[in-house]
Each structure stands twice: as C-alpha cells, then as structure tokens.
C-alpha cells in the first residue's frame with residue numbers, strides 16, 4: 062500500500078525562484094536563505110519520494126477572478142509552468158500522477174470534501190519554487206511526479222485552518238488506501254509572515270512564526286485553531302497562506318519529529334520558513 | 342457581516358465586496374500577464390483599457406498608477422502586480438511605493454528584519470504612533 066513517512070513545510074517566495082534561475086544564490090543577500098536548504102536537499106536524496114502531494118496557492122495566474130475554487134486538485138498528466146508576467150520560469154514541465162490523483166479525488170470527495178478537479182492547469186511559483194529549493198537545480202525533468210492541490214488564500218475567506226487540517230487527514234486516508242507500494246511525501250507551502258500590500262507592507266513577525274512552527278510540530282490541533290483574523294493581523298495579510306501548512310500536518314501522524322528547521326528574514330518581502338517533519 | 346479585519350491598519354482585505362467591486366479592474370490587470378496583451382496596452386493604453394468596463398475612478402487610478410488607490414477600489418495586489426510587472430517594477434519596488442518609502446529605504450528595512458508588529462496591530466495603535 063502507499064504510505065506517508067514525512068512532510069515538508071516551505072515558503073514559496075517568487076524571488077527565491079528568480080535567485081536560482083539567475084544564478085545569484087551565492088550572493089550575500091541570498092546565501093543564508095539557501096544555506097538552510099542544504100541539509101534538506103541531502104534529506105530528499107535519502108528519503109526519495111515516489112510522488113509529492115504539494116499544497117500551494119495560485120497567485121491569480123492559472124485562476125483569474127473568473128473562477129476561485131477553494132480546493133482544486135491537479136489530476137492532469139502534466140502541468141506547464143505559467144508565465145506570471147515576466148515569462149515562465151525555466152524549469153521542467155511538472156508531471157502529474159493521474160492514477161493516484163484520481164484515487165485521492167474519489168476518496169476525499171466521498172469523505173465529504175468537495176474538491177474541484179483540474180484536468181488542465183498551469184502552475185506558478187507557488188508550486189515550482191518549493192520543488193526548486195528542495196531538489197536544487199534540475200536538468201530536463203523533476204525527480205518525481207507531483208500532485209498539486211491549489212488552495213484559495215487570495216480572496217477572503219480562505220478555508221479555515223481546521224478545514225485544512227481535516228482535509229489533510231482525508232488525504233492521508235486516501236493515500237493509505239491506494240494499492241501501489243509507493244512513498245508519498247506531502248508539502249505544505251506559503252508564508253511565513255508577510256504583507257505585500259498597502260501602507261503596512263513589509264510586516265514581519267518572527268515571534269508569531271516561531272510559535273506557529275512550534276505548534277505545528279507539537280500541538281497541531283491548537284495550531285489549526287488559529288483564526289483568520291489572527292493570521293492577517295499578526296502575520297500580515299498574505300501570512301494567511303500558512304493555513305496550507307495544516308493540510309500537510311493533517312496528513313502526518315499525530316506524533317512527528319521535527320528533523321530540520323530553517324528560518325530567515327528576509328527573502329524580498331517575506332520571512333522564509335521551512336521544516337521537515339517525520340512520522341513517529 | 343461584521344468585518345473585524347477592517348481594524349487592521351494599512352491593509353485592504355480582499356473580501357467578497359472588494360472582489361465584486363474590483364472585478365473588471367482585476368481582469369484588466371491579469372490580462373497583462375500575456376505578452377500580446379502587454380503590447381496592445383503599450384500601443385494604445387486608452388483603447389486597451391476600454392475593453393474592460395472599469396469605473397472612471399478605477400481607470401484614473403490605473404493612469405495615475407495609484408497603487409493603494411487601486412486596492413481601495415477593489416484591486417488585489419496579485420493582480421495589480423501584473424500591471425507593475427508590465428511597467429518593469431519588481432514586487433519589492435511596488436511594496437516600497439505603497440508604503441511611501443524609497444526603494445532603498447524599504448529594502449533596508451526588510452534586511453533589518455522588516456516592519457515590526459509592535460504598534461502596527463490595530464488602527465488605534467497605528468494612529469497613536
């Protein structure tokens with residue numbers, strides 16, 4: 062049967078992708094950001110996933126104001142990196158895993174989570190930046206297929222932390238009931254504290270971020286109860302992206318060990334946070 | 342519905358009301374994601390804007406590149422960022438403009454740890470600074 066051994070939490074700041082794509086990761090500004098992923102890249106080699114289930118949000122790229130699904134599951138054979146206004150990132154096409162994706166869709170919908178199914182979807186930096194930081198530079202293809210789950214965090218209200226956490230549990234039940242013997246790794250991406258808009262732009266709250274990471278590992282139920290108001294007030298209007306980490310956490314065991322943590326301010330306008338959690 | 346989040350200072354929460362009001366402005370902005378549309382906009386900005394039934398105030402905000410004004414009129418930052426990208430403005434430069442800081446000053450603030458949460462939680466705190 063398929064199994065989940067570990068989860069990854071990771072910011073998906075677009076400028077991190079640009080730094081990799083333009084080869085400036087050794088510059089003093091970027092070096093401390095990437096230093097924290099050295100261990101992660103080795104860990105990815107040692108814990109090679111067969112499939113990654115990646116929770117992220119689209120930034121008004123694939124989804125315009127016309128269609129705003131709360132949860133959209135990528136069931137296509139492949140996903141093209143999108144042009145976000147600066148040309149597409151020079152990274153490989155993301156291959157999906159159609160059999161597992163449709164199994165998850167069916168299982169989770171019967172479990173009463175009404176997902177939108179995407180048989181065609183472009184993916185933006187929200188999906189490709191976490192792959193880049195965790196795998197490092199890749200040549201012609203990504204090391205494994207990816208199942209994207211796009212979450213609306215742009216138009217208020219995003220799904221609640223609890224809803225995300227419960228969906229993660231449903232995703233786990235789906236993976237556990239898939240007959241092939243494969244290692245499915247779950248990524249929750251976005252955050253950490255940041256505000257990109259209006260007069261309060263540039264807000265960073267390391268105390269909030271640290272508490273969030275501590276709760277994620279030690280008391281995920283309490284973490285899942287953080288309200289939207291608290292995210293927006295304390296972690297910035299775009300800090301609400303952190304709800305997506307609860308999907309990842311819900312897919313893990315109740316007890317996990319945090320085997321790696323990395324936190325750095327800033328990458329562009331954002332606090333970069335990253336954890337690796339292994340099931341215990 | 343009560344909007345507790347309206348008490349957060351210097352912030353436009355993009356809720357259903359703003360989304361409804363800003364729909365055509367946002368659709369205009371996102372169209373600039375594609376190179377052919379950027380070229381058409383560059384060739385004749387007024388004619389290109391006319392394709393989108395925005396309000397006069399929204400059109401003027403676009404002309405003025407009133408970045409906070411667009412947000413106030415229902416624009417969302419991820420959409421207005423496409424207009425900024427069209428103008429060759431990076432996300433960080435755009436953020437600086439919205440705060441009224443010079444780009445270097447803003448970048449410096451970020452390198453030093455960003456804008457503190459202290460004094461920036463509520464409108465009362467904000468006004469008493």
Ligand SMILES: [Fe+2]
Nearest residue numbers: 118187251302
């Ligand atoms: Fe994001």
